[in-house]
Amino acid sequence: MDIKDYKELVHSTLEGYFAVEIEKANYDKTIWEAMQYTTLLGGKRLRAMFCLESCRVFSGSYEQALPCACAIEMLHAQSLIHDDLPCMDNDDLRRGKPSNHKVYGEAMAVLAGDALISFGAQTIIEKTPAFVDTKVLLEVVNLYLKSAGAFGIVAGQCADIEAEKNIEKVDYEHLEYIHTYKTAALFECAILSGAMLGGANKMQLDLMKEFSYNFGLAFQAYDDILDVISNTAELGKTAGKDEKENKATFVTLFGLDYAKEKFSELILNCHDILKKAEINSDVFLQILKDMRERVS
Amino acid sequence: MDIKDYKELVHSTLEGYFAVEIEKANYDKTIWEAMQYTTLLGGKRLRAMFCLESCRVFSGSYEQALPCACAIEMLHAQSLIHDDLPCMDNDDLRRGKPSNHKVYGEAMAVLAGDALISFGAQTIIEKTPAFVDTKVLLEVVNLYLKSAGAFGIVAGQCADIEAEKNIEKVDYEHLEYIHTYKTAALFECAILSGAMLGGANKMQLDLMKEFSYNFGLAFQAYDDILDVISNTAELGKTAGKDEKENKATFVTLFGLDYAKEKFSELILNCHDILKKAEINSDVFLQILKDMRERVS
Numbered sequence: 001m002d003i004k005d006y007k008e009l010v011h012s013t014l015e016g017y018f019a020v021e022i023e024k025a026n027y028d029k030t031i032w033e034a035m036q037y038t039t040l041l042g043g044k045r046l047r048a049m050f051c052l053e054s055c056r057v058f059s060g061s062y063e064q065a066l067p068c069a070c071a072i073e074m075l076h077a078q079s080l081i082h083d084d085l086p087c088m089d090n091d092d093l094r095r096g097k098p099s100n101h102k103v104y105g106e107a108m109a110v111l112a113g114d115a116l117i118s119f120g121a122q123t124i125i126e127k128t129p130a131f132v133d134t135k136v137l138l139e140v141v142n143l144y145l146k147s148a149g150a151f152g153i154v155a156g157q158c159a160d161i162e163a164e165k166n167i168e169k170v171d172y173e174h175l176e177y178i179h180t181y182k183t184a185a186l187f188e189c190a191i192l193s194g195a196m197l198g199g200a201n202k203m204q205l206d207l208m209k210e211f212s213y214n215f216g217l218a219f220q221a222y223d224d225i226l227d228v229i230s231n232t233a234e235l236g237k238t239a240g241k242d243e244k245e246n247k248a249t250f251v252t253l254f255g256l257d258y259a260k261e262k263f264s265e266l267i268l269n270c271h272d273i274l275k276k277a278e279i280n281s282d283v284f285l286q287i288l289k290d291m292r293e294r295v296s
Numbered sequence: 297m298d299i300k301d302y303k304e305l306v307h308s309t310l311e312g313y314f315a316v317e318i319e320k321a322n323y324d325k326t327i328w329e330a331m332q333y334t335t336l337l338g339g340k341r342l343r344a345m346f347c348l349e350s351c352r353v354f355s356g357s358y359e360q361a362l363p364c365a366c367a368i369e370m371l372h373a374q375s376l377i378h379d380d381l382p383c384m385d386n387d388d389l390r391r392g393k394p395s396n397h398k399v400y401g402e403a404m405a406v407l408a409g410d411a412l413i414s415f416g417a418q419t420i421i422e423k424t425p426a427f428v429d430t431k432v433l434l435e436v437v438n439l440y441l442k443s444a445g446a447f448g449i450v451a452g453q454c455a456d457i458e459a460e461k462n463i464e465k466v467d468y469e470h471l472e473y474i475h476t477y478k479t480a481a482l483f484e485c486a487i488l489s490g491a492m493l494g495g496a497n498k499m500q501l502d503l504m505k506e507f508s509y510n511f512g513l514a515f516q517a518y519d520d521i522l523d524v525i526s527n528t529a530e531l532g533k534t535a536g537k538d539e540k541e542n543k544a545t546f547v548t549l550f551g552l553d554y555a556k557e558k559f560s561e562l563i564l565n566c567h568d569i570l571k572k573a574e575i576n577s578d579v580f581l582q583i584l585k586d587m588r589e590r591v592s
Contacts, residue, residue, distance in 0.1 A: 021446070026455075026473065027451075027454070027455035027458055027459075027470055027473050027474070028446060028450075028451035028452075028454040028455050028458075028477070030454055030457075030458065031446050031450055031451065031453075031454035032446060035446065078410075082406055082407070082410060085403075085406065087401075087402035087403045087406060088403050088406065105383075106383035107381075107383045107384050107453075107457055108454070108457065110378055110381065110383060110384065110406060111378070111450045111453050111454060113410065114374075114378065114409065114410065114413065114444070114445065114450055115444075115445040115446035115450040116445075117410065117413050117414060117444075117445070118413060118417075118441040118442070118444040118445030118446075119441075119445050119446060121414075121417065121437075121441050122438060122441045122442065122445070122447075125434060125437070125438045125441070126438070134430045134431055134434060135430055137434065138421060138430060138433065138434055138437075141417075141421070141434075141437065142418060142421045142422070145414040145415075145417050145418045145421070146414070146418060148410070148411075148413075148414040149410065149411035149412075149413070149414030149415050149418070150317070150324060150327050150328060150331065150411035150414075150415060151418075154324075154327055154407045154410055154411040155323075155324035155327065156324075157327075157403075157407050158323070158324040158326055158327035158404070158407060159322075159323035159324050161326075161403055161404065162323055162324075162326065163323075174323055177322060177323050178323070181324070
C-alpha cells in the first residue's frame with residue numbers, strides 16, 4: 001500500500017461507517033450528517049496513514065488497525081470542528097469549504113464534535129477484528145481517550161488559550177507544551193496504537209513514541225511555516241492568521257528562520273529514529289520527504 | 297448505604313480524582329478546574345446512585361461500580377456544560393451558581409465538556425478494580441460511549457433542536473424520541489452498567505433496561521412539571537424556560553394534567569418492574585417516593 005492507497009482506503013471505510021448510521025437515523029439524521037461532513041472533507045489522512053503503516057511494519061498487515069485509523073481521523077475532525085467555532089478560532093473555512101458551524105449552525109457543530117469523540121472510541125471497540133486481544137484493545141481505546149481530552153489535545157488547546165492572554169511571556173517551554181499536546185499527542189496516538197495492534201514490543205514502542213514526539217513538533221513547525229509562506233487557496237484555510245490572532249507559534253515567537261531550522265532538525269531526528277528502530281517504510285519516508293519539499 | 301451516604305461517597309471520590317489531576321497540571325490547570333467546577337456543583341447524584349445501587353442489588357457490593365458511577369456524573373456534567381452554552385440553551389445559571397462558560401469563558405467550557413467525555417471513560421478503564429473481567433469492562437465502556445454520543449444524549453439533543461424549528465408539528469413519537477435519548481439513555485447507562493458490573497444475567501438486564509426507560513421518561517415528565525410549578529430559586533436553574541423557548545415537553549405539548557398523569561403511570565411501571573425483577577432496594581423506592589412527593 002502506498003500513500004494514495006491508504007488515503008482511499010481510509011476515505012471509503014469512513015464513508016461506509018457513516019452511510020450505515022445515516023441510513024438508520026431518525027430525528028437525529030442531521031447530527032450524523034454534520035459528523036460525516038467534516039470527517040469526509042478530506043485532508044491528507046496523515047494520522048490514519050501513520051496508524052496503518054505503523055501496524056504494518058510490525059506485523060506485515062495493516063488490517064487490524066483500520067477501525068482505529070478511521071477513529072483517529074474522526075477525533076481529528078472533532079478537534080477541527082470545535083477549533084473553528086466562533087468562541088474558539090472563529091474560522092469560516094476548512095479544507096477550502098465552509099466550516100461545520102457555517103453549514104449546520106453552532107449548536108449542531110458543538111454536538112457533532114462531542115459525538116465524534118465517542119463514535120471514534122466505539123468504532124475501535126466494535127470494529128476491530130475479534131482476534132485482537134481484549135487487553136490490547138482496551139489499551140488502544142485508553143490511548144485514544146487520553147489523546148482526546150485533558151491529557152492530550154484539550155491540554156494543548158488550554159495551554160494555547162492561556163498563552164494568547166499574555167503572548168509576550170510565552171517561552172520555548174510553554175510553546176513546546178502547547179505543540180506536544182495539541183499536535184504531537186494525536187500523532188502519538190496514531191503511531192503507537194498502530195504499533196500496539198501490530199504487536200510491537202516495549203523497546204519498539206519507546207522508539208515510536210520518540211518518533212511521534214519529533215514528528216509532531218516537526219509537523220507543527222511545518223504548519224506554522226506554511227501559515228506565513230502560503231496563501232489561503234493553497235492552505236484551504238485562512239492564511240496568515242497566526243500573527244493576526246496573537247497565536248504562539250515557532251514563527252511568531254522565534255521567527256521564520258528559526259522555525260525552518262527547527263523543522264529540519266526534527267525531521268533529521270525522525271530519520272535517525274526510524275533507522276535505530278530498523279523500520280523500513282517507504283510511506284514514512286515519503287511523508288517526511290513531501291513535507292521537506294513543501295517547506296523549502 | 298442510603299441516599300445520603302451514596303451522595304457523599306460520590307462527591308468525595310470525584311473530589312479525589314480531580315485533586316490528583318489539578319495537582320499534576322501545568323499550563324493546562326484551568327481546564328481541570330473548569331471540568332471540576334461543574335462536576336462538583338452537586339445535584340442529587342441520581343445517576344451515580346442508580347449505578348451503585350444497581351450493582352449492589354445483584355452482587356451485594358457497590359464498590360466495583362464506584363469509578364463508573366463517578367464517570368457517569370462527569371458525563372452528566374459534560375452535557376450540562378454544553379447545554380448551557382450561548383449557542384445551545386444559553387443559560388447563565390446551573391444549580392444556583394453561574395454556569396461554566398460564565399466562569400471560564402465559552403472556549404474553555406467547550407473544551408471542558410470535551411475533556412469530561414474522555415476523562416469519564418478513562419476513569420472506568422483505569423480505576424475499576426482489576427478483578428472485574430476485561431470483557432465486562434469493555435462492554436461497560438462501550439455503553440458509556442454509546443450514551444455519550446449520537447446513539448444517546450447527542451441524538452436526543454439533535455432531535456430536540458429539530459423539534460424547536462417546527463414545534464407545532466412535534467407529535468408524541470418525536471417527543472418520546474427526544475426524551476428517550478436525551479434523558480433516559482444516561483439513566484440506562486447508569487443502571488445497566490451497575491447491573492453488568494454486579495453480574496446481572498440477561499433476563500435481569502432486560503428488566504433493568506425496561507426500568508431505565510420508564511424511569512427516564514418519568515424523570516423527564518417530573519422535570520417538565522417542575523419547570524412550571526417551581527420558581528428559579530427552588531430549581532437552581534431558570535424556571536419557566538420551556539414555554540418561553542419553544543421547548544417540546546410533556547407540559548408544553550400536552551398540558552400539565554397530562555404530564556402529571558403520564559408521570560404517575562410511568563412511576564407505577566417502575567414499581568411493577570422492580571417487583572417482577574425481585575429487586576429489594578430501599579434506595580430505589582426512596583428515589584421514586586421523593587419524586588412523587590415533590591410533584592404532587
